[in-house]
Amino acid sequence: MHEGKVAINESWDENYGAGGVAGGDNIPFTVANPGDKVTFTWDSTSKMVTIQVDALPDVDLAAIVQAPVRNPVQDEVFYFVMPDRFANGSPANDLGGLSGDRLVTGFDPTDKGFYHGGDLAGLMSKLEYLDQLGVTAIWMTPVFKNNPVQGSGADISAGYHGYWITDFTQFDPHFGTNAELQALISAAHARGIKVFFDVIINHTADVIQYAENDYSYRAKADYPYRDADGLPFDDRDYAGTQSFPTLDATKSFPYTPVTPAGQENVKVPAWLNDPTFYHNRGNSTFAGENSLYGDFFGLDDLFTEQPAVVDGMINIHNFWISNFDIDGFRIDTVKHVNAEFWREFTPAVLDHAKSVGKPDFFIFGEVFSGNEQLLSYYTTDSDMPAVLDFKFQEQVRNYVSNRSNAADLRALFEGDDWFTDEDSNVYALPTFIGNHDRGRFGYFLNADNNASLPDAEMLARTKLANAMMYFARGVPVTYYGDEQGFTGDGGDKDARQDMFPSQVASYNDDNLIGTDMTTADDNFDATHPLYQAFADYAAIRAANPALSTGAQVHRYAASGAGIYAFSRMDRTEQLEYVVALNNSAAAANADVQTFHAAGVQFDLIYAEGGSVAGNLVTNSSGQLPLSVPAMGFVIYKATQAIPASVAAPAITISNLAANQEVQLGYQNLDGNDVPLRMEVAATVAGNQYAEVTFAVRPTGSTDPYTVIGVDDNAPYRVFYDASQWPAGAELDFIAVVNDLNGHLGGASVGGIKPNYVQTTPAVDYNYAIVHYLRTDGDYGNPSSTNYNDFWGLHLWGDAIDATEATDWTNGKRFWGEDSYGRFAWIKLQDATKDVNFIVHRGDTKDGSNADRKFNPAADGPEIWLQQGDPSFYTSQARHRVCGNPLQPARWRVCRLGPPSLGRRHCRWGWHVVGEPTSLRWH
Helix, strand or coil, X not given: CEEECEEECCEEEEEECHHXXXXXXXXXXXXXXXCCEEEEEECCCCCCEEEEEECCCCCCHHHHCCCCCCCHHXXXXXXEEXXXXXXXXXXXXXXXXXXXXXXXXXXXXXXXXXXXCCCHHHHHHCHHHHHHHCCCEEEECCCEEECCEECCHHHCEECCXXXXXXXXXXXXXXXXXXXXXXXXXXXXXXXXXXXXXXXXXXECCCCCEECXXXXXXXXXXXXXEECCCCCEECHHHCCCCCCCCCCCCCCCCCCCEECCCCCCCCCECHHHXXXXXXXXXCECCCCCCHHXXXXXXXXXXXXXXXXXXXXXXXXXXXXXXXXXXXXXXXXXXXXXXXXXXXXXXXXXXXXXXXXXXXCCCEEXXXXXXXXXXXXXXXXXXXXXXXXXXXXXXXXXXXXXXXXXXXXXXXXXXXXXXXXXXXXXXXXXXXXXXXXXXXXXXXXXXXXXXXXXXXXXXXXXXXXXXHHHHHHXXXXXXXXXXXXXXXXXXXXXXXXXXXXXXXXXHHHHCCCCCCCCCCCCCCCCXXXXXXXXXXXXXXXXXXXXXXXXXXXXXXXXXCCCCCEEEEEEECCCCXXXXXXXXECCCCCEEXXXXXXXXXXXXXXXXXXXXXXXCCEEECCCCCEEEEEEXXXXXXXXXXXXXXXXXXXXXXXXXXXXXXXXXXXXXXXXXXXXXXXXXXXXXXXXXXXXXXXXXXXXXXXXXXXXXXXXXXXXXXXXXEEECHHXXXXXXXXXXXXXXXXXXXXXXXXXXXXXXXXXXXXXXXXXXXXXXXXXXCCCCCCECCCCCCHHHECEEEEECCCECHHHCCECCECEECXXXXXXXXXXXXXXXXXXXXXXXXXXXXXXXXXXXXXXXXXXXXXXXXXXXXXXXXXXXXXXHXXXXXXXXXXXXXXXXXXXXXXXXXXXXXXXXXXXXXXXXXXXXX
């Protein structure tokens, strides 16, 4: 029995008790179980005091508690390789079995956009090199047969990268044969190295054309899909079901799809040649709806809402699992495919893998975003085991290359809770610091530091970035060539150098890290300092499993540049490791908390950057007094296990109160309507190693609780998608703390009412696009520095990113050009605010002399303008209706030069020059 009352101003001079009486009696209350939540409420008007006890339900806590999810993939060290650029083991297949010049065969080793000759034979010849590097899994860029060459003129390119698939059942002849593929897999498995395929669901090669000869995106609101009888329908009503209207290529689509003569049967399996299995809406601009429905730079976008497409793709990928003993898939362009597809595809493929004896088959997706809510949407809602951790890549770059605040890393890892659900968490996310799209880490170091860093610092910071990848949570992915100090001039084609002697001039002038060699040399040097460092990291990881599968607990973050430290522990072994990194140019010290008391010794496992103490002893506060070399890191290991606890720590659910209504809804992220998730958080008392299992059941139910996630580090929480429950549902949540020494405690809260408001989804547009048509065709010269020479945009307001604000004499250029006219990307910081703009050339304004504005959230992220027209239009089709008719002529443009993002031709579509940097061209 307990008693309570309210005292004012920290004094008993004024207090209120039972009935709100001044100086009244204490109010009795009972707490039946450890962990029961007690809420005190005082009404300052009525002086009434209420005390509410949320009693822990009479349940078996041991029946609820679970271990945190761990995936066997966490033991792996990945090597991401582009076969064409790795090693040429057989020049006989350089032409891919084709005859003719490079425009037929795709082979030109002097051009960074063509095949260079690398193949399976070359990859197999270097398995010893990879084995000694510590690689346990090879992830290859797509290996299926590609359209050899696409495009025309200056922007022509070859399918060396593998993303223009025509035959999903055959290995590309440029790389070898299906038999050679199986030989490679067998040889890799003999060394304990797994093989992962890079696969593509979103699109095929660019074959389909439109009879209208127009490739700008046509929105569903303006051009709905129609069935074979011409009746409009919404495909979203059928996605995820086993039914779909019958379609007619001449009636059903915004454009009329046509296949060029001679290419009617180029795709395999044969069903891929049916144009009704594609969206046929025009090119994506990667904003809103068209991010899901538009052609990825002209590549034929599959209609993945159709059950026939779902089944066809499942069959294709099950074939490879059954016949080639592969170990997993990395899936390209995941966020451009509807979530209903993944909910069917992923379980079906994983179940098939289990049925043929591969229970550890692993799938991870590419969601090209640094937004943890979007990244985790696919692992928690769409049943994908993992996604590539783009946010990790961004934050490592900021910390190591830009010397950012160490506290930013703390925020990164606190966001890991978004990924926790009943069957997955952040620990299985593949992590990387550079890749074939964004660029290499060496390039980031040059770009962020004006190419001014001496080689010694380039080497030190590259080691530091990779140490974060190897020893923090997640699965490390080394991009081929990074172990040889490759740098590059950017992303895409500029990050795809040859490991064998290169003939590409723009590669061979790169200044490599840690060596005097260039890419004109053969770069398989096992004595390279980065090769040796990565091999050491892999060996340390293998010898100390806690560094790959153990819990990660935040320990210390400097207030600016400096030390970031965390602990890792295996839940059974319970030996604590402390990893500390230092991004500053000077050595730094920090007292880092541990789970131990005073006097416990920690031994040095590894140090980089300078000499440090071989062992340390915790101080009177249980802290480890660390010294970390400049641009280096240290790893220490406790010599004894964490002391056994005598009881479970106290636990409370900290952010929810009984009978609380939680307002939720949806947000639109890159065209996906993502449900907001409710936070369920628990506070655990004291400094004790513990895990918390979260579970839910309907209020009033006596059924067992359903586990929704297990968290093994503070802050203890899950982000729960309650949209699966019917409207009006009330839920009870329980949190069970496990001290891993046989003691459990619990806390619960009941009657929680998640309320998903079905309103216009919130938006999270990163860019807006302004299209501009001048009927006189005179846009001026955007390359000029004189504002009188070109039509541009004057921009201001809270919606736009700070980098987009313009001076009147230096407007935003319309660099891009499509079939409508010119366009400009505008980076946003708040899509709910207005973008203010004026179109002008010199001091002459077009459309209106008044200031104009549009709201990306309300109007959409794209608008269309026309010369002399004061209005703006939210689609090209609406412009046709509301504005002046479009000019009948269509044109294409290559004169602005090839975009820095590469990989797409100019026969159709549009160019992006320099922005936005998150886009890629195949």
